[in-house]
Amino acid sequence: MPKVVKYVAIGVAALIALLVIGAGIIAATFDPNDYKPQLIKLVQEKKQRTLTIPGDITLSFFPRIGADLGKVSISERNNSSEFAAVESAKLSLALIPLLKKEYVVDRVRVDGLRANIRKFKDGTTNFDDLLAKDGKDEPGEALKFDIDSIEVNNAYLVYDDQQQSRRIELAKVNLETGKIANGVPSKLHLNALVRANNPEVNASVAVKSGFTMDLEQKHYVLKGLDTEIKGNLLGFTDTRIKLAGDADMKPDSKQFALDSIKLAAAGKRAAQLLDARLDIPKLVMTDAQVTGGKISGDAKLVEGARTVTATFAAPSFEGSPQAFKVASMVLDAVIKDARLDAKAKLSGTLTGDIGKMLFTSPQLALTLAGRQGDTALNGTLTTPLSADMDKKIIDLSNIAASFTLPNPAGGTLALKAGGNASANLGKETVTANLKGSLDESAFDAKLGLAKFSPAAYTFDIGIDRIDLDRYKGKPAAGTPAAKLAGPEKPMDLSALKDLNASGSVRVGMLKAANVRAANVRATLHAGGGKLDVNPLAANLYGGSVGGQLSATTASPTRFAARANMSGVNIGPMLKDALQKDSIIEGRGNVMLDVATSGGLVAQIKKGLNGTARLELHDGAVKGINIAQAIRSAKAKIGTIRGDAPAQSGTGSAEERTDFSEMTGSFRIANGVAHNEDLNLKSPLVRVGGAGDINIGEDRLDYLVKATVVSTLKGQGGPELQALKGVTIPVKLAGPYTAIDWHIDFAGMAGELAKQKLDEKKGELKEKAQKQLGDKFKGLFGK
Numbered sequence: 003m004p005k006v007v008k009y010v011a012i013g014v015a016a017l018i019a020l021l022v023i024g025a026g027i028i029a030a031t032f033d034p035n036d037y038k039p040q041l042i043k044l045v046q047e048k049k050q051r052t053l054t055i056p057g058d059i060t061l062s063f064f065p066r067i068g069a070d071l072g073k074v075s076i077s078e079r080n081n082s083s084e085f086a087a088v089e090s091a092k093l094s095l096a097l098i099p100l101l102k103k104e105y106v107v108d109r110v111r112v113d114g115l116r117a118n119i120r121k122f123k124d125g126t127t128n129f130d131d132l133l134a135k136d137g138k139d140e141p142g143e144a145l146k147f148d149i150d151s152i153e154v155n156n157a158y159l160v161y162d163d164q165q166q167s168r169r170i171e172l173a174k175v176n177l178e179t180g181k182i183a184n185g186v187p188s189k190l191h192l193n194a195l196v197r198a199n200n201p202e203v204n205a206s207v208a209v210k211s212g213f214t215m216d217l218e219q220k221h222y223v224l225k226g227l228d229t230e231i232k233g234n235l236l237g238f239t240d241t242r243i244k245l246a247g248d249a250d251m252k253p254d255s256k257q258f259a260l261d262s263i264k265l266a267a268a269g270k271r272a273a274q275l276l277d278a279r280l281d282i283p284k285l286v287m288t289d290a291q292v293t294g295g296k297i298s299g300d301a302k303l304v305e306g307a308r309t310v311t312a313t314f315a316a317p318s319f320e321g322s323p324q325a326f327k328v329a330s331m332v333l334d335a336v337i338k339d340a341r342l343d344a345k346a347k348l349s350g351t352l353t354g355d356i357g358k359m360l361f362t363s364p365q366l367a368l369t370l371a372g373r374q375g376d377t378a379l380n381g382t383l384t385t386p387l388s389a390d391m392d393k394k395i396i397d398l399s400n401i402a403a404s405f406t407l408p409n410p411a412g413g414t415l416a417l418k419a420g421g422n423a424s425a426n427l428g429k430e431t432v433t434a435n436l437k438g439s440l441d442e443s444a445f446d447a448k449l450g451l452a453k454f455s456p457a458a459y460t461f462d463i464g465i466d467r468i469d470l471d472r473y474k475g476k477p478a479a480g481t482p483a484a485k486l487a488g489p490e491k492p493m494d495l496s497a498l499k500d501l502n503a504s505g506s507v508r509v510g511m512l513k514a515a516n517v518r519a520a521n522v523r524a525t526l527h528a529g530g531g532k533l534d535v536n537p538l539a540a541n542l543y544g545g546s547v548g549g550q551l552s553a554t555t556a557s558p559t560r561f562a563a564r565a566n567m568s569g570v571n572i573g574p575m576l577k578d579a580l581q582k583d584s585i586i587e588g589r590g591n592v593m594l595d596v597a598t599s600g601g602l603v604a605q606i607k608k609g610l611n612g613t614a615r616l617e618l619h620d621g622a623v624k625g626i627n628i629a630q631a632i633r634s635a636k637a638k639i640g641t642i643r644g645d646a647p648a649q650s651g652t653g654s655a656e657e658r659t660d661f662s663e664m665t666g667s668f669r670i671a672n673g674v675a676h677n678e679d680l681n682l683k684s685p686l687v688r689v690g691g692a693g694d695i696n697i698g699e700d701r702l703d704y705l706v707k708a709t710v711v712s713t714l715k716g717q718g719g720p721e722l723q724a725l726k727g728v729t730i731p732v733k734l735a736g737p738y739t740a741i742d743w744h745i746d747f748a749g750m751a752g753e754l755a756k757q758k759l760d761e762k763k764g765e766l767k768e769k770a771q772k773q774l775g776d777k778f779k780g781l782f783g784k
Contacts, residue, residue: 035059045076049131051085052077068094068108079131089114108150115157115175123164149182168200187214187225196233205233205241224249237455238269238276247282260285275304280314294318381405381417394427401436410473415441430454443468461505469513492601498555501528512540516578519547531555538565544589545569558599561606567592572618585738588621588664596670608673608698615667622658623682660684673698680706687711693734702741706732 035058045053057072075087094108120128157175161168173195180188192209212225231243247263263282270276283295295318303310368383383403389396405417419438425431432451439445443465450460509522519540527534536550549565568591576584596612599605664682668675675695682689688711693704708730736742 050080051131052082068092078128084116084118085128086115086117088112088116109153110149110151111153111155112157113155115154115159117158118160118162120162121165125165149179152177152179152182154178166200169198170203171195171197173197182215184216184218185214187212189213201236203233203235205231205235207231220252220254222251238271241267241269243267256287256289258285258287273305277302277304379405379407381407396425396427398423403438409441415473441472456500456502459501459503459505461503461507463505464508465510467511468509471513471516493559495533495553495555495559498528498533498553499531501533503528516581517575518543518578542567543571543575545571549594558605559601560597560599562597563594565592565594567594572621582739583624585624585741586618586621587624588618588661590616590618590621590664592616604698610670610673610697612670613668614670614675616665618664619662621664622660623664624658659687659689661689668695670697677704700738702734702736702738704734706734708732 038055038059042053042055045051054075054077055071055073059072060070061068069092071088071091071093073087073089074091076085077083078085090111090113092109092111118128122128154175154177157172157177159172159175161170161172163169175192175194177190177192179190182188189212190209192207194207195205196207197204208230209228211227211229214223214225215221225248227245227247227249229243229245231241233241235241244266245264248261249263250259250261251257260282261284263280263285265280266278268275268277278299278301280297280299282297285294285297286292294316297314297316299314301312301314369381381404383401383405385398385401387396387398399422401419401421401423403417403419407415407417409415417438417440419436421434421436421438423432423434423436430451430453432449434447434449436447436449437445445466446464448462452458452460504527506523506525508524510520512519512522519542522538522540524535524538527536532552532554534550534552536552537548538550539548540546545568547565547567547570549563552560552562554560569589570592571589572592573584573587576586593615594612596610596614598607598609598611600609659682661682661684664680666677666680668677670676673696675697676693677695678692680689680691682691687708689706689708691704691706693702695702695704710730730745732743732745734741734743
């Protein structure tokens with residue numbers, strides 16, 4: 003026996019020596035670079051691509067056949083653009099298996115791989131020709147391959163999917179594998195940076211797993227999978243996703259088995275923090291059977307002081323792919339913050355097959371219980387629920403909701419609603435039809451969501467009546483007046499910035515800022531940081547109003563309004579708006595075209611620009627009685643010298659000047675409305691005027707010119723009759739709440755002097771004409 007071993011050892015040594023000698027002879031006489039031109043020409047002829055190998059190819063022959071290609075690149079088909087390239091590629095083959103037509107690759111190492119993979123709009127790719135066979139393969143025994151390991155360093159791959167308008171980049175790709183052969187267990191380790199635009203992804207990926215693959219049987223196994231993704235994706239930042247477990251897959255025969263799957267995800271979205279977990283102990287699907295263990299999961303959403311937690315559980319189940327059922331699925335949710343504790347519970351049954359799954363719940367129940375300050379919040383929402391996972395449709399067929407909600411002004415509001423809703427996840431649409439009541443208002447609403455991201459809302463809402471002032475927060479008792487007066491908080495229109503919504507609103511009776519309107523009709527559109535209300539129409543204080551409004555979130559915030567009021571009773575409207583008696587009464591028309599900007603009411607008033615026109619009849623101006631002021635001035639007319647003391651008043655509410663007609667136009671600039679064409683008519687006087695109404699400072703600076711006209715017998719008295727034709731200047735000045743007025747006697751003296759001069763001129767003219775007439779009579783006879 004020892005001699006046999008000795009002879010075998012000698013034989014093996016001799017064989018190795020012969021192989022070494024043979025490899026040396028081949029290495030000394032064979033240069034693979036001599037064949038580079040033929041190889042480049044063959045690739046050009048067969049694939050119409052340009053192969054470039056700028057460096058020398060080096061070979062090794064023992065103990066394995068190996069080749070170091072150095073830099074290699076290949077172009078696009080019929081194009082000089084680069085399709086793929088490597089900085090360095092090394093390959094070695096085991097010699098003995100090669101003699102049996104088996105490829106046993108010792109090691110593949112690729113450094114600096116670059117590849118541009120493209121899928122065109124017609125579904126073809128830029129590598130289809132590389133996979134196509136030329137039809138000249140000779141029949142024979144198929145070659146077997148066996149790769150001991152693969153190492154890829156610093157690769158960069160781009161996938162451009164023109165069908166889906168999607169671009170995916172894999173950068174800094176590093177891959178290490180163990181043995182790759184049919185049915186042989188192995189392992190892999192992969193790291194890469196992933197960037198994509200649809201959806202937005204910018205993350206790192208790390209994968210470790212054991213694997214076994216059988217390409218002939220198309221059987222793939224992952225064992226001990228451990229995957230981690232970190233970065234930004236799907237609108238979340240600082241995302242971290244971990245996936246672990248085992249999988250056994252035979253796609254052609256529709257056989258899948260998952261074991262010990264654990265999924266954990268955490269991330270941020272704006273001010274929201276999300277943390278979720280899902281456990282699938284066992285799930286097996288074949289062409290004849292579906293079985294699963296208990297599935298469970300939980301999620302937590304934190305936003306400021308608010309925390310929402312939810313748990314999900316489904317029991318073990320089994321069935322066939324054509325008719326499986328998961329009974330008693332349960333979802334529990336809890337919402338907590340500084341003001342609110344709420345609970346919701348969903349239970350139902352999942353049925354269906356691999357291609358189609360349905361979820362039905364005889365009664366979905368959501369329960370709300372909590373507090374906001376000292377006010378309780380509670381209520382329930384119930385509805386049957388059905389979901390078709392294949393069509394991606396969810397239906398809530400009979401919604402019944404009843405909630406008690408806090409009123410910002412104090413107390414509670416009762417909300418009751420019924421109707422139906424549905425969602426089509428594939429088309430990204432949601433529709434809802436609801437009827438009900440909120441507090442004293444009954445409503446009928448059709449709501450829609452036309453797109454999920456960015457969200458696009460639609461609505462058509464009808465309300466019988468609503469008093470918006472009921473829901474304004476009230477100050478606490480004993481709050482100092484100074485604190486109530488300021489500081490003023492700026493208007494917050496930030497909700498408009500990303501809002502995309504359009505629809506219409508109808509209100510039977512509306513009260514807002516103490517102003518009342520009826521039959522309100524408005525069409526609204528919000529988008530691009532701007533809100534447009536156009537058209538806007540309503541019945542208003544015995545008349546009607548039509549126009550349009552707009553607001554933008556630009557810095558500073560901008561507002562614009564155009565309105566035409568017809569037949570409106572101005573007095574009651576101003577009294578309600580100002581919550582005090584107005585200085586003007588009458589019915590008529592008001593035209594308004596103004597724009598302004600600012601975040602505070604004071605800024606908005608001082609930034610007002612535009613035009614306005616007033617046409618009123620059968621009204622009165624309160625705070626001054628012009629006829630009475632003229633009577634009071636009669637006693638001083640005889641002593642007027644230009645320095646007489648002014649007759650004045652304080653604008654008391656009892657004083658008023660009635661008119662049959664009043665018109666005027668205003669040009670508004672920087673919060674000041676200037677007028678020069680006031681025309682007021684009354685039975686006793688005609689009034690013109692010019693001056694400024696300072697809207698920004700709530701002040702008046704105006705000069706009224708009153709002229710006494712012919713008076714009816716018994717009206718006005720001898721004082722006014724004596725002043726017939728005389729213009730009386732009256733100056734008005736001061737804040738709206740206390741307008742002071744006084745008669746300008748100096749101006750009045752000038753007016754009287756002019757009147758006397760005119761009268762004297764008239765008398766002299768009349769006398770001259772008479773004398774001239776007498777002379778003409780003597781000249782021509784009788």
